[in-house]
Amino acid sequence: MAQSGLSALCLLPVATAWTLETMAKKAHISIPMLMVLPSLLLATGIIGYPILDLAWTSMQEVSRFGKLQGFVGWENFAEVFGDPLFYASLWRTGIWTGAVVAGTLLISMPVAMILNDDFYGRGLARVLVMLPWSISLTMTAVVWRWALNGRSGLLNATLMQMGVINEPIEWLAEASTAFTVEILVGILVSIPFTTTILLGGLSSMPQDAYEAAVVDGATGWHQFRYITLPLMKPFINIAIVLNVIYVFNSLPIIWVMTEGGPANGTDILVTYLYKLAFRFGQLGKASAISLIMFGVLLVFTLLYVVLLSRNEADAAPEDEVKGHDE
Amino acid sequence: MMSKAKRSILYWIILAPLVVVILFPFAVMFVTAVRPRDELFVYPPTWGFSEFRWENFAEMWVKTNFGGALLNSLYVSITATSAALILSIPAAYAMSRYRFAGKGLYKNFLLMTQMMSPIVLVLGLFRLMMTLGLVNDLNSLVITYAAFNMAFTIWMLQSYFNSIPRDLEEAAWMDGASHLTSLIRIFLPLAVPAIVVTAIFTFINSWNEFVLALTMMRSSEDFTLPVQIYSQVAGRYQVEWHHVMAGTVLATVPVAILFSWLQRYLIRGMALGAVK
Amino acid sequence: MTYAFRTSSAIMALGFGMFGLAPAALAQTVVDFTVAEYSSKTGPYFQEVASAFEAANPDIKINIQVVPWDTLLQRLTTDVAGGTAPDISIIGTRWLLDFADQGVAEPIDSYLTPEFKGTFIDTFMNPGIIDGKIMGLPVAASARAMMVNMDLYDAAGAAPPTTWDELYEASKKIAALPDTFAFGLQGKEIETDAYFYYSLWTHGGDILNADGTSGLNSPAAIESATLYKTMIDEGLTQPSPTNYNREDVFNLFKQGKVGTIFTFPMLVPQIKEEAPNLRYQILPFPEAGAKATYGVTDTLMMFADSDAKEAAWKFIEFAYGDANREKFDVGEGFLPVTKNVAALPYFNEDPDVAGFAAGLPYAKFAPVIANWEEIADVTVRTMQQIYLGEVTPEEGLAAAAAEVNKIRGL
Structure with missing residues (x-):
């Protein structure tokens, strides 16, 4: 699995050649391939092609309007690796991704367990918890930006009217508080999706395991630690992987709230990339950063694939119909 | 075991802080949207205001071409969802039912496409759409x-x-039905819940997407809602916050209601389907 | 893909509803015009001008695209990269050199008749001249000035300042008033650097030295940055300036909470509408050795790749008609860029407009250099670090100057 994941990088030309080959032997084209083909073509065209384009661009000197002006090899990458702002953004991306994903899981797990249990108003509670999902990230960020306004913001209004603070707090004035607030908003918007996945897992869990545990006199914590958690592992895994990918790539929250400021103190890789590409017109360098980000995620995904295949090896073999092509 | 009533009270107490934080932005939106303009910037800040100005919504609607953006968003989200489903259903069926060369490879390829954020690809995508003649065309977003x-x-x-x-399909094959017939007649009706869930997910993602819409749509009459609302905040000499919030309320509430109604399917679908 | 779309014909019917605007007539020349959005009036204004023009020239269609300032540069960049650039566009003059350097901008000398050229005020024409060629026309201009709240000055028993020392002393008195800030200091987002240049210039410094190197580590720069930092530390500004963008600072002023701000003419119509009782006065920037104001112009640029240059130019000449320009300048609160409009009574008798226009003889413009946005960003970041106390003015400005020199390849 891991090997095929690596070779997926060179899939595009292979896939095209392979497609053509099968087309040539069109009498033999198999039903499953025919079914996969349209989606493959779309994904290859819309996502694969720009990746290749990006790889090519990152080795070029590029004018600010995207005109390629000659091959420069690794120069763009060298420039990225010589830039202190890149390292700062990379480091902050790690904190951002780690904190948001960890925070989301820590909150979503108990919330999902509550929502899975039977209690009065569960339907309402589920709707409420899912609610942030229905607003776009951009709009959420716009609303929070307004709510966090120092002197007129309604967050300060609430805290002042409750007597928690006397003076308004300027939430976004310093990088440390601004970044913390952004992480909290990031967690808030990630909870619904994560809770949904976990809730799906919990509700599909066999009840007999619990009943046996109760008979054995297992306490709540032991039940959770030795039954719930192991059974939930695949769901937690997928929640982690998808969240890492989304959060790592997420622009709107930070962009709308602080644009990476003050003093680049909340810049993560995507905001830095956006500025480089569209404000400063350094498209070569920006492409290089895109590829580096792609590399980071690739490594992460491969790790996940390895983990997954190890799990699958333990599970029962897949139940499949034999295809006609064999 | 606790009684259901006791448990309910305990659970609601635990959930309360989260619920407050979740509802907070909605309250902010609403309270700002109905405020008179000159009560936006008051100090000390307060939740109170003198009168409900519902006219804010009407003013906003006219001033910001909200209706046009709403239609654009609906068109893009519905069409993209349909297109994604029409392409995914056969592929998913093939992946689920057949063994074929390159299947593992394809699975990993899909995982990789999932990793790419549109922002990382935006310039390449733009050049691609240009070659296809789809710049400034909502269909570029659909695709x-x-x-x-x-x-x-x-x-x-x-x-x-x-x-x-698989038994049902196999039975149909025995009766001489083609694979396509069995897929459409027997299989798809059973798969409706999963299709609904997937559709909601795709719809929401498309409805909320920002970076690509910002880049691909050149003229204001082609803006989708997130871009439309962002453009009311960004780079203006003056931000009309009450209109911005009126816009977010109108853009959010219908989806929130629809979503509240459909979310049960989402969880059921996750339970039945995901991570097997 | 098409079959996929066709199958969902019901959806398409809904979708096509909004594509009902079919291309109108045959053999029309279409001029794509990208307009920067100054306010909510901008789009409707240009639409109106375009309609009037189309009525007179049925063979030309003007296609207006209104773009917010924050995304304008990105939009044009991807447009040019993708080969779908408009025919004409409003741009920040500070970007013009990058456009001209890359051959994206069309020199307009051959289109510009001496007569038409003569209608412009030279001060505003000059920033658009690069290597002796006119690369664009000034489309919007503003000069900056100091605005003071007379009620607060009177209450504090202070006179409006003419020098930085006076401003500092007056600010101490105003800050002592309850619930009041003496000096509104902008600390984030667009034009945070400009707020520093106001002080830099009036202290006798400049953005670039005579030899082209950065002037950010000059004694004048350090002095002006130190003064801002001192004012923050002594509570003479609003707290946490790095959380206040331009609009936030102006809002404080409209609420009557701030004694002094540095601002642009466009604020005047806003104050008249939202805070009609505010007693304000417009004055030149305080001095510490030099007189200066910041002159800002935006440029109307024609794209070299345009295939409708003649038609576009026809539209430009139409749009620069006196009546159109008057409506635009008055509506948006800009200073006139053409002589005829500048001669109108409104622009001479109105004390507010006159207050801003007074600085024009000694106005400074942002230098027309490559990579201006990146250099401005270095300045903004450094100022934020200084305001937050992360670096001293000396350290911060020395590092910033080095970085700017590196960007400029010096």
Whole structure:
């Protein structure tokens, strides 16, 4: 699995050649391939092609309007690796991704367990918890930006009217508080999706395991630690992987709230990339950063694939119909 | 065991802080949207205001071309969702039911497409759409959204399809039905819940997408809602916050209601399908 | 893909509803015009001008695209990269050199008749001249000035300042008033650097030295940055300036909470509408050795790749008609860029407009250099670090100057 994941990088030309080959032997084209083909073509065209384009661009000197002006090899990458702002953004991306994903899981797990249990108003509670999902990230960020306004913001209004603070707090004035607030908003918007996945897992869990545990006199914590958690592992895994990918790539929250400021103190890789590409017109360098980000995620995904295949090896073999092509 | 009533009280107490934080932005939106303009910037800040100015909504609607943006968003999201489903269903079916060369490879390829954020690809995508003559055309968003969501839709559908027993289809084959007929007649009706879930997911993603819409749509009459609202905040000499919030309320509430109604299917679908 | 779309014909019917605007007539020349959005009036204004023009020239269609300032540069960049650039566009003059350097901008000398050229005020024409060629026309201009709240000055028993020392002393008195800030200091987002240049220039410094190197580590720069930092530390500004963008600072002023701000003419119509009782006065920037104001112009640029240059130019000449320009300048609160409009009574008798226009003889413009946005960003970041106390003015400005020199390849 891991090997095929690596070779997926060179899939595009292979896939095209392979497609053509099968087309040539069109009498033999198999039903499953025919079914996969349209989606493959779309994904290859819309996502694969720009990746290749990006790889090519990152080795070029590029004018600010995207005109390629000659091959420069690794120069763009060298420039990225010589830039202190890149390292700062990379480091902050790690904190951002780690904190948001960890925070989301820590909150979503108990919330999902509550929502899975039977209690009065569960339907309402589920709707409420899912609610942030229905607003776009951009709009959420716009609303929070307004709510966090120092002197007129309604967050300060609430805290002042409750007597928690006397003076308004300027939430976004310093990088440390601004970044913390952004992480909290990031967690808030990630909870619904994560809770949904976990809730799906919990509700599909066999009840007999619990009943046996109760008979054995297992306490709540032991039940959770030795039954719930192991059974939930695949769901937690997928929640982690998808969240890492989304959060790592997420622009709107930070962009709308602080644009990476003050003093680049909340810049993560995507905001830095956006500025480089569209404000400063350094498209070569920006492409290089895109590829580096792609590399980071690739490594992460491969790790996940390895983990997954190890799990699958333990599970029962897949139940499949034999295809006609064999 | 605790009684249900006691448990309910305990659970609601635990959930309360989260619920407050979740509802807070909605309250902010609403309270700002109905405020008179000159009560936006008051100090000390307060939740109170003198009168409900519902006219804010009407003013906003006219001033910001909200209706046009709403139609654009609806068109793009519905069409992209349909396109993604039409392409994903056969692929997911093939992945679930057949063994074929390159299947593992394809699975990993899909996972990789999932990793790419549109922002990373935006310039390449723009050049691509230019060659296709689709710049400034809402269909460029339709195609990209469909492509970017396909990894998730195929994965989701496939896991769900795995859980549908094969016996029924096999019986149909015995009766001489073609694979296509059995797919449409027997299989798809069983898969409706999964398709609904996947559709909601794709719809929401498309409805909320920002970076691509910002880049591909050149003229204001082609803006989707997130871009429309962002453009009311960004780079203006003056931000009309009450209009901005009126816009977010109108853009959010219908989806929130629809979503509240459909979310039960989402959880059920996850339970039945995901991560098998 | 098409079959996929066709199958969902019901959806398409809904979708096509909004594509009902079919291309109108045959053999029309279409001029794509990208307009920067100054306010909510900008789009409707240009639409109106375009309609009037189309009525007179049925063979030309003007296609207006209104773009917010924050995304304008990105939009044009991807447009040019993708080969779908408009025919004409409003741009920040500070970007013009990058456009001209890359051959994206069309020199307009051959289109510009001496007569038409003569209608412009030279001060505003000059920033658009690069290597002796006119690369664009000034489309919007503003000069900056100091605005003071007379009620607060009177209450504090202070006179409006003419020098930085006076401003500092007056600010101490105003800050002592309850619930009042003496000096509104902008600390984030667009034009945070400009707020520093106001002080830099009036202290006798400049953005670039005579030899082209950065002037950010000059004694004048350090002095002006130190003064801002001192004012923050002594509570003479609003707290946490790095959380206040331009609009936030102006809002404080409209609420009557701030004694002094540095601002642009466009604020005047806003104050008249939202805070009609505010007693304000417009004055030149305080001095510490030099007189200066910041002159800002935006440029109307023609794209070299345009295939409708003649038609576009026809539209430009139409749009620069006196009546159109008057409506635009008055509506948006800009200073006139053409002589005829500048001669109108409104622009001479109105004390507010006159207050801003007074600085024009000694106005400074942002230098026309490559990579201006990146250099401005270095300045903004450094100022934020200084305001937050992360670096001293000396350290911060020395590092910033080095970075700017590196960007400029010096």
